[in-house]
Amino acid sequence: xxxxxxxxxxxxxxxxxxxxxxxxxxxxxxxxxxxxxxxxxxxxxxxxxxxxxxxxxxxxxxxxxxxxxxxxxxxxxxxxxxxxxxxxxxxxxxxxxxxxxxxxxxxxxxxxxxxxxxxxxxxxxxxxxxxxxxxxxxxxxxxxxxxxxxxxxxxxxxxxxxxxxxxxxxxxxxxxxxxxxxxxxxxxxxxxxxxxxxxxxxxxxxxxxxxxxxxxxxxxxxxxxxxxxxxxxxxxxxxxxxxxxxxxxxxxxxxxxxxxxxxxxxxxxxxxxxxxxxxxxxxxxxxxxxxxxxxxxxxxxxxxxxxxxxxxxxxxxxxxxxxxxxxxxxxxxxx
Numbered sequence: 001x002x003x004x005x006x007x008x009x010x011x012x013x014x015x016x017x018x019x020x021x022x023x024x025x026x027x028x029x030x031x032x033x034x035x036x037x038x039x040x041x042x043x044x045x046x047x048x049x050x051x052x053x054x055x056x057x058x059x060x061x062x063x064x065x066x067x068x069x070x071x072x073x074x075x076x077x078x079x080x081x082x083x084x085x086x087x088x089x090x091x092x093x094x095x096x097x098x099x100x101x102x103x104x105x106x107x108x109x110x111x112x113x114x115x116x117x118x119x120x121x122x123x124x125x126x127x128x129x130x131x132x133x134x135x136x137x138x139x140x141x142x143x144x145x146x147x148x149x150x151x152x153x154x155x156x157x158x159x160x161x162x163x164x165x166x167x168x169x170x171x172x173x174x175x176x177x178x179x180x181x182x183x184x185x186x187x188x189x190x191x192x193x194x195x196x197x198x199x200x201x202x203x204x205x206x207x208x209x210x211x212x213x214x215x216x217x218x219x220x221x222x223x224x225x226x227x228x229x230x231x232x233x234x235x236x237x238x239x240x241x242x243x244x245x246x247x248x249x250x251x252x253x254x255x256x257x258x259x260x261x262x263x264x265x266x267x268x269x270x271x272x273x274x275x276x277x278x279x280x281x282x283x284x285x286x287x288x289x290x291x292x293x294x295x296x297x298x299x300x301x302x303x304x305x306x307x308x309x310x311x312x313x314x315x316x317x318x319x320x321x322x323x324x325x326x327x328x329x330x331x332x333x334x335x
Contacts, residue, residue, distance in 0.1 A: 001234045004029030007077060008233070011035045011065055011111065012084030012126075014045025016187045017179070020226050021082060022047070023054050028230070032058040033074065035065075035085065046186050065107035068114070075114040080233050081123045083111045086159075089190050090130070090152045090279065097151035104155035105162060112166045112174065120173075124233050125163040127178040127243055128156050129218070129288050138251070139291035142178070142243045149283050160243065167241030174240055175232040180247030180290040184222030184310060185317035193219065193311070196258055197318045198327065200267035208262075208271045212279070213255040216287040218247040221310030224303040231299035238298045247290025248303045264311055 008025050012018040013034035022034045036044040044060050063070045065085045075081065087093070087103045108125065115123045132140050133147025148154030166172040183193040192210070199205040228246035232238055252260075258271060295301045305313075321327045 001230045002028055003230070003234065006030045007033070007079045008082065009033045009035065009074065009078040009080070010082045010084065012037075012086060013060075014043075014047050015084060016046065016184075017182055017222060017225055017229075018082075018084045019046035019050060019186060020184070020222050021084070021229055022058055023050055024226050024230060026054045026057045033078065034058045034060045035074065036060060036062050037085070038062040038064055049186070065110055066102055068110040071110045072114040072117060075111075075118045075120065078118065079121045081111065081115055081120055082126075082229055082233060083108065083123060084126045086126065086156070088128075088152065089188075090150050091190070093150055093152035093155070094280070094283075097155075100151050100155040101158070104152075105158040108159040109162050112162060112172060115174075116166065116170050116172045122233060123163075123172065123174045124229055125159070125174055125176050127160050127176050128153070129178060129180040129245070129247065129290065130285060131157045131160060131178070132285075132288065134284075134286040135288060138287060138289040139249065140245065140289060141291045142245055142294055149285055150279070164241045175238055176241070176243040177228055177232050178243045178245050179225050179228065180218040180220050180245065180288060182222050182225040183219050184314050187222070187314075192254060193257070193261075193314065194318070196261050197265065197315055198322075200261060200265045200269060201315065201319060202322055202327070206269065208258070208267070208269050209274050210254065210258060210271060211274060212284060213258065213273065214253060214286075215284065216251045216253050216289065217257075218249065218251055218288050218290045219257070219307055219310070220246065220248045220290075220303055221305035221307075221313070224248070224305050228295060228301050231295065231301040235299035244295040244298070245290045245292045246295055246301065247288075247292055248307065249290055249292060250307065251287070251289040252307065260308070261311060261315075264308070264315055
């Protein structure tokens with residue numbers, strides 16, 4: 001999709017998906033403003049690791065979506081806003097739920113208020129498959145009930161409802177994307193795929209530690225997820241105020257995933273299950289599988305990268321990181 005001449009603001013541009021999205025927008029000719037969360041380390045997150053040409057082509061800012069006045073200032077003269085800024089680590093949401101409400105709900109409110117005041121042409125708000133909770137039926141359509149099984153998912157449900165209300169109440173053009181378990185290069189080891197890959201290929205790890213392995217997920221390669229954002233950001237045929245699932249449409253258990261990763265990495269290390277890597281029993285989302293027909297019909301999006309190919313790309317990236325000494329120990333959580 002051509003974004004030539006489009007002024008695009010990406011919140012959460014310093015993160016896993018956000019950094020891939022800003023690269024894709026630059027490649028498609030957009031004038032990109034990339035917002036990274038302010039920190040005292042002079043860091044722009046993953047934006048500091050992308051190619052120099054792409055990096056120099058965008059305007060990188062640091063700030064916080066919880067600051068309404070700041071958000072309004074940077075929203076001026078933007079055509080499209082991709083709102084990805086959020087706290088996403090599910091385990092930490094059990095520890096500090098208020099911070100998730102402040103960032104994910106109030107931060108989204110600030111983005112929408114600013115978009116309304118600045119007459120932005122379109123906002124693409126990022127939801128998550130976690131809002132569905134454990135699937136009551138599969139594949140999951142957008143009509144599936146919403147179930148807050150963690151403080152994180154509850155905060156994202158709240159953000160989604162704020163987004164829907166701004167469409168109905170103020171006619172703000174908000175598209176809602178609901179990605180299913182994106183994976184790929186740059187993803188934190190808090191997620192299961194990078195955690196397992198790192199342990200399998202890092203010589204410093206003698207075993208592979210995982211949490212609950214019977215859960216089922218719909219893993220979608222990050223480049224496909226990015227194309228879903230681009231599709232909702234530019235398609236003339238979408239509906240505002242309704243969610244669009246974006247998933248591979250194929251389910252795999254964590255146990256099956258670990259076996260596949262062992263095959264792809266030639267890993268023979270023992271796998272150890274650890275209870276401290278599991279969620280509380282009533283909070284665990286047992287199964288997720290996307291029905292993405294709505295986004296196919298309205299925006300022409302479908303995934304093109306199969307799981308094995310996406311994992312191979314991700315493994316290659318991790319091998320390069322380990323070989324060049326760019327990896328640091330992160331806290332790892334399963335699923």
